[in-house]
Amino acid sequence: MTRRWASGIPGRASAAGTAARGALIGVGLGLAGYGGWLLLGLSRADLISVAVWGAAGLVLHDGVFAPVCLALGHGVRRLLPARWWTVTLVAAVLSITVIALAIPVLAPRHGVVPPGGGTILDRPYAASAALALLAIGCVAVLCRPLAGRVRHVANRGCRRSRHA
Amino acid sequence: MTAGPGRRAPALRTTRLAAHLGTALGIAIAICFVTGLLSHWIQHPPGWFYWPTRPAWLYQLTQGLHVACGVAAIPLALLKLAIVYPKLFARPVIGSWRAPVAALRRGLERASIAVLVVALLFQLSTGLLNIAQWYPWRFFFTTAHYATAWVTVGAVLVHVGVKLPDIAAAYRRESDTRSADPDSGPGRRAVLGAGLAAAALAAVAVGGQSAGPLRRLAFLAPRSGAGPQDLPVNRTAAAARVGTAAASPDFRLHLTGPRTVDLSLSQLRALPQHTVRLPIACVEGWSRWATWTGVRVADLASLVGAPDGAALRFVSIDVGPYGVSTLPATHVRAADSLLALQLNGADLDLDHGFPCRLIAPSRPGVTQTKWVRRIEVVT
Numbered sequence: 001m002t003r004r005w006a007s008g009i010p011g012r013a014s015a016a017g018t019a020a021r022g023a024l025i026g027v028g029l030g031l032a033g034y035g036g037w038l039l040l041g042l043s044r045a046d047l048i049s050v051a052v053w054g055a056a057g058l059v060l061h062d063g064v065f066a067p068v069c070l071a072l073g074h075g076v077r078r079l080l081p082a083r084w085w086t087v088t089l090v091a092a093v094l095s096i097t098v099i100a101l102a103i104p105v106l107a108p109r110h111g112v113v114p115p116g117g118g119t120i121l122d123r124p125y126a127a128s129a130a131l132a133l134l135a136i137g138c139v140a141v142l143c144r145p146l147a148g149r150v151r152h153v154a155n156r157g158c159r160r161s162r163h164a
Numbered sequence: 165m166t167a168g169p170g171r172r173a174p175a176l177r178t179t180r181l182a183a184h185l186g187t188a189l190g191i192a193i194a195i196c197f198v199t200g201l202l203s204h205w206i207q208h209p210p211g212w213f214y215w216p217t218r219p220a221w222l223y224q225l226t227q228g229l230h231v232a233c234g235v236a237a238i239p240l241a242l243l244k245l246a247i248v249y250p251k252l253f254a255r256p257v258i259g260s261w262r263a264p265v266a267a268l269r270r271g272l273e274r275a276s277i278a279v280l281v282v283a284l285l286f287q288l289s290t291g292l293l294n295i296a297q298w299y300p301w302r303f304f305f306t307t308a309h310y311a312t313a314w315v316t317v318g319a320v321l322v323h324v325g326v327k328l329p330d331i332a333a334a335y336r337r338e339s340d341t342r343s344a345d346p347d348s349g350p351g352r353r354a355v356l357g358a359g360l361a362a363a364a365l366a367a368v369a370v371g372g373q374s375a376g377p378l379r380r381l382a383f384l385a386p387r388s389g390a391g392p393q394d395l396p397v398n399r400t401a402a403a404a405r406v407g408t409a410a411a412s413p414d415f416r417l418h419l420t421g422p423r424t425v426d427l428s429l430s431q432l433r434a435l436p437q438h439t440v441r442l443p444i445a446c447v448e449g450w451s452r453w454a455t456w457t458g459v460r461v462a463d464l465a466s467l468v469g470a471p472d473g474a475a476l477r478f479v480s481i482d483v484g485p486y487g488v489s490t491l492p493a494t495h496v497r498a499a500d501s502l503l504a505l506q507l508n509g510a511d512l513d514l515d516h517g518f519p520c521r522l523i524a525p526s527r528p529g530v531t532q533t534k535w536v537r538r539i540e541v542v543t
Contacts (some may be wrong), residue, residue: 017328024325032279032318038311042303049302050286050312057285058278065242066249077349086350093358097239097366101384104296117400117515119391120297128383132369 069096084144091140095133102129174348176247181352183327183334185244185359190320192237192363193284197317199230203447204310206528209492217498220525224374224445227528231449232371234291239362241284243355273326280319286312295370295448296386373450387450392513395454398446398529401514404482410535415519417503421468421541429519432505435459440500446529456523458504461496470496470541478522479538489531490542495524503536 039050069092076088105125175181203226205213216222258274259267287309294305324331350358372382379389387396401407409415417432419425427435438460445451465476473493480487495501501524505512512518517534524532 017332021325021328024321024328028318028321028323028325030318031321032315035283035311035314035316035318038314039308042307042311046303046308050308053290053301053303054282054286057289058282061242061245061281061285062249062252066246069246070249086354089350090354090358090361093239093243093362094365096242097362098369098384100238100242101235101292101366101370104293104298105384105386107298109298117397117403119396120386120398122388122390123383123385125384132383 087140087144091136094136098129098132098136102126175352176349176355177250178352179330180334180337181355182244182247183331184352184356185240185247186327186331188356188360188363189237189240189244190324192233192240193316193320195229195233196237196287197313199226199233200310200313202226203230203528204306207531214494215492215526217495217501217525220442220500221445221451222526223528224443224451224526227445227447228371228374228449228451231291231295231374232367234288235366235370236363237284238288238292239366240359241288243359243362245281247355276319276322276326279315280323283312283316283319287316297448371449374445375451376453379450385450386448389450389452391452392515393454393507393510395444395452395507395516396446396450397515398448399482399484399486399534401518401535404480404484404487404535406481406535407514409481409537410514410518415537417520417536418538419464419468420538421465421470421474423468425468429505432459432503432520436463437505438499438502440502440523442500442523442525444523444529444532445527455508456502456504457506457509458502458520458523460499461491461501461503461522461524462499464503464539465496465541468539468541471543475542477540477542478533478536479540480533481535481537486530487533489522489533491522491524491527491531495527498525500525503539 039047042050072092073089076085080088102125105121105123106129202215203223206215206223209215256267256270258271261267290301290305290309290312293299294309299305368378368381369384370382371385372378372380373385373387373389379385389396391397401410415429417427417429419427436459437457439455439457441453441455443451443453461476465474470476474496475493476491476496478489478491491501502522503520504517504523505520507513507516512521517536520536521534522532522536
C-alpha cells in the first residue's frame with residue numbers, strides 16, 4: 001500500500017528550505033505550547049470536558065465517519081458505472097456539508113432553551129435541508145451526461161478501473 | 165499514460181490534491197485565527213491594541229469572515245482528512261528499534277497530526293454549536309475556543325513545516341501528478357472543485373446571515389434576522405432577569421466621574437437626541453443594521469467632566485457575564501456612539517435593552533451593553 005507519493009521528494013533540500021522548515025516547526029511548537037498552557041489554566045472539570053470533546057471528535061471521525069465514507073466510496077465504485085463516480089462524489093461532498101451544518105439547528109436539545117428567545121433557530125431548517133439535498137441529487141442526475149461526455153472525450157474510451 | 169498500472173495513484177490519493185486542499189483549508193484557518201484574535205483583543209484589549217471606529221461595519225466584516233470561513237473549513241477539513249485517511253494505516257505504523265531515528269521522526273509526526281486533527285475538529289465543532297447557542301459541554305466556550313485556536317494554528321505550522329518538501333513539489337508539479345491514473349476515479353480538479361463548492365455552499369448557507377441581503381439565502385443560519393423591532397435578540401430580558409427593574413418608573417441612570425449625575429428617563433429624553441445607522445454585529449456572526457436614536461456618549465462624558473481620552477465603563481442591570489463593558493476612548497469620542505433610547509423609530513423593546521443601551525460603531529454586539537444603569541469614567 002505504501003507508495004512514493006506518500007513520502008517526501010528527496011534531493012531537494014536546500015539550506016533555505018531547511019531553515020524555513022525549522023522556523024515553521026519551531027514557531028508552530030511555540031504557538032501550540034502557548035495554547036496548551038492556556039488550556040492548563042482551565043479548571044480540572046473544564047479541562048476534562050475539553051479532553052472528552054477532543055477525544056470524541058477524533059474517535060467519531062477516525063473511527064466512524066471516515067471509515068463509513070471510505071466504505072460508501074468503495075460501494076459506489078462497485079455498484080455504479082465509472083461515469084457516475086465523479087458526479088456522485090461531488091453530490092456526496094455537498095450533501096455531507098448540508099447535513100453537518102443542519103445538525104446544530106435541527107438536533108433536539110432536551111428542553112435547553114437558548115437565551116436568544118424566539119429570534120434564534122427561527123427558520124424551517126428541516127424543509128430547507130431536505131430541499132437542498134433534493135436539489136443536489138437532481139442537479140447531479142442532470143449533470144451526469146455532461147460530465148460523462150467530457151470524460152469520454154478526454155479519455156477516448158473507458159478502461160477498466162483499478163481499486164486503490 | 166505510459167507508466168505501468170501498478171505505479172499509478174488514484175487522483176483522489178495524490179499528494180498534489182492533498183496539498184491543494186490543504187492550502188484552501190490553511191487559508192480558511194488563517195482567516196479564522198486572525199479575525200478571532202481581533203475579536204478577542206477587542207473584548208480583552210491589551211495596552212497596545214487599537215481598534216478603529218471607522219468603517220462602522222469593520223467588526224461585522226471581521227466576525228462575519230470568522231464564522232463564514234469557519235463553516236467553509238468544515239467540508240474542506242473533512243475532505244482533506246478523507247483524502248489522507250489511508251495514511252493512518254500506512255506501514256510501518258511508527259517503526260522498529262532497528263532504526264530509532266526514523267521511528268522517532270515518524271512517531272513525532274503522527275503525534276503532531278493527532279494534535280492537529282483533535283484541535284481542528286474541536287474548533288470547528290464547538291464553533292458551529294456555539295453559533296446555534298448549543299452548549300452540550302461543561303467548559304466555557306470562549307476560553308476553550310481561544311486556547312485551542314493557538315494549538316490549532318501551532319499544529320498547522322508544524323504540519324506545513326514537516327510537509328514543506330511535499331507541498332513545494334506539489335506546486336512545482338514534480339510530485340505524483342503525471343502518474344495519477346485518469347481511470348481510477350474522480351480527477352483531482354473534480355475533487356478540489358467539490359471541496360471548494362461545498363465550502364462556498366457552507367459560507368452562504370450559514371455565513372450569509374452577516375452579509376445583508378445574502379441572509380435570505382442563509383437557509384441553515386441560526387437566525388433569519390427577524391425579531392422585535394426588526395432586530396434579533398441574543399439575550400432576552402427574561403433570560404437576564406431584568407424585566408422588573410428595567411421597566412420600573414423609578415429607573416435612574418447613574419453617571420459617575422469627576423462629577424456625579426443621576427438622570428431619569430425623561431431627563432435623558434430631554435438631552436439633545438441624535439439618530440445614527442449602525443449594525444449590531446454579534447460574535448456569533450449574524451449582523452443587522454438598524455436606526456438608533458439617543459444621547460451621544462461624548463455628551464454624557466462631558467456632563468460628568470470626564471477628561472479627554474477617558475474610557476467609559478457601562479454597567480447593566482443584568483448581572484450576568486456580559487453585564488459590564490468598557491468603551492475605549494476612541495469610541496467614546498465617536499459622534500455615532502450613542503446611549504440609545506429608540507430603535508427603528510420607537511422606544512427600545514425590553515429585549516433590546518429598555519430603557520437605554522449602548523450602541524457604538526465597529527464593536528461586537530456582546531459589548532453593546534443593554535439595560536444600562538450606570539456609566540463610570542475609567543481613569
